[in-house]
Amino acid sequence: MGNKSTRDHIVESADQLFYQQGFEHTSFADIAGVVKISRGNFYYHFKSKDEILDAVINLRLTDTAKMLGLWDGMSETPADRIRSFINILVTNRAKIKQHGCPVGTLVNELARLDHAAKSNASKIFSLFRGWLSKQFLQMGCGGESDGLAMHLLARSQGVASLATAFQDEAFIYLEVKQMNDWLDKCIKAHPLPEIQAPQV
Amino acid sequence: MGNKSTRDHIVESADQLFYQQGFEHTSFADIAGVVKISRGNFYYHFKSKDEILDAVINLRLTDTAKMLGLWDGMSETPADRIRSFINILVTNRAKIKQHGCPVGTLVNELARLDHAAKSNASKIFSLFRGWLSKQFLQMGCGGESDGLAMHLLARSQGVASLATAFQDEAFIYLEVKQMNDWLDKCIKAHPLPEIQAPQV
DNA sequence: GTCTATACGCCGATAGAC
DNA sequence: GTCTATCGGCGTATAGAC
Numbered sequence A, B: 001m002g003n004k005s006t007r008d009h010i011v012e013s014a015d016q017l018f019y020q021q022g023f024e025h026t027s028f029a030d031i032a033g034v035v036k037i038s039r040g041n042f043y044y045h046f047k048s049k050d051e052i053l054d055a056v057i058n059l060r061l062t063d064t065a066k067m068l069g070l071w072d073g074m075s076e077t078p079a080d081r082i083r084s085f086i087n088i089l090v091t092n093r094a095k096i097k098q099h100g101c102p103v104g105t106l107v108n109e110l111a112r113l114d115h116a117a118k119s120n121a122s123k124i125f126s127l128f129r130g131w132l133s134k135q136f137l138q139m140g141c142g143g144e145s146d147g148l149a150m151h152l153l154a155r156s157q158g159v160a161s162l163a164t165a166f167q168d169e170a171f172i173y174l175e176v177k178q179m180n181d182w183l184d185k186c187i188k189a190h191p192l193p194e195i196q197a198p199q200v
Numbered sequence C: 001g002t003c004t005a006t007a008c009g010c011c012g013a014t015a016g017a018c
Numbered sequence D: 001g002t003c004t005a006t007c008g009g010c011g012t013a014t015a016g017a018c
Helices: A006-021 A028-035 A039-045 A049-074 A078-091 A093-099 A102-113 A118-138 A142-166 A169-189 B006-021 B028-035 B039-045 B049-074 B078-091 B093-099 B102-113 B118-138 B142-166 B169-189
Strands: none
Touching: A006 A028, A006 A039, A006 A049, A006 A093, A006 A102, A006 B102, A028 A039, A049 A078, A049 A102, A049 A118, A078 A093, A078 A118, A078 A142, A078 A169, A093 A142, A093 A169, A093 B102, A102 A118, A102 A142, A102 B006, A102 B093, A102 B102, A102 B142, A118 A142, A118 B142, A142 A169, A142 B102, A142 B118, A142 B142, A142 B169, A169 B142, B006 B028, B006 B039, B006 B049, B006 B093, B006 B102, B028 B039, B049 B078, B049 B102, B049 B118, B078 B093, B078 B118, B078 B142, B078 B169, B093 B142, B093 B169, B102 B118, B102 B142, B118 B142, B142 B169
8 A cells, every 4th residue: 555556656746747847848758757667668557648647637636625625624614714725825835936826727728728638627626616615605605605716716826827927925925815804804794694794 | 011021920820829729839830821831931030939939929018018008098097997907808708718818828838838938928917017006006006006906917817717717708707897896996995185085 | 567669740940942 | 032851859659578
């Protein structure tokens, strides 16, 4: 169990390289250099580069689901769980500044290439979307929950994009603070079911 | 004057293709197919593919500057000028859904490739940033102006990114409405110098 | 399972005729 | 200015030895 198979090594290394360099720009030679196998050996484990991409996307899907599960167990309130999401921007600020958001960059690259796996990759976004929507629903946001989830997802993407473009980590901190403030307003606008306070 | 040179044709076609397919994914054969010249002919006009990229970036810089100049002349108030910026998301919704934001996708691709032209490309973002900042300053936002410009730029990027990922034009309309509402709040928070109203 | 050797195509770029 | 022909390299993918 502790020993990772060559196949796992390939997928994990490809995962990193696809993030850092992009899918198309990453060659078998690049992955081979990290995993330290020969180029020919890939085809024992995968039929094509696209199959490696599928494996990487599936890895990210399971990893994301695991992380969301962890966040579910870490906080008492849905608002605090949403803060777990917001704060990954700060946690990963260095890598985001260099390579952007791992989800957004992959989905947008595949969309642009009109790659067959693009809909599969966007399922990673859907995981975050559904999870966030669930939290907003638990906060009492009702029918607005999905819209709020999309809004927060979009803001995170925008922050990552500009942090990369301007090589600016301080901007991440600023926007994360504003997102947390925005969340506070959402909490006040949607109090617990018992006490219906007037809206702003 | 009315006749465009072959060089101009190359740059304009490359501009479109870089937007639709990405810089790296676009080959000389692709551009040649649109301009209808032979591959060898490129090298009379440009020394390398990177020189075509430079020309494309310069074209976008001048086009962007022109557009911002037009917006300056189109509206009376800085807030209405900012709305011109917000509304391009709606105007270009179909293309954004397909290929994302032309500025963001190029800058992020070049950043990921660690391409020499990446800082040059991000100057297009800087044009928008400086122009927006100027408008917020005229609205009386003072030292917050640049932060507000970055905030709006980031939200636009996020909207474009998710619209592409989820193939969702309706989301663009929703978020554009929210950005316009947000701008209204900014106006109320920063009234004309004569009348200082209390903050929210 | 992993290797070496190699096929085959596309890429950016060059040379030189017209 | 535009063309054809071609080079050298790297890309994915295959064949077959070990």
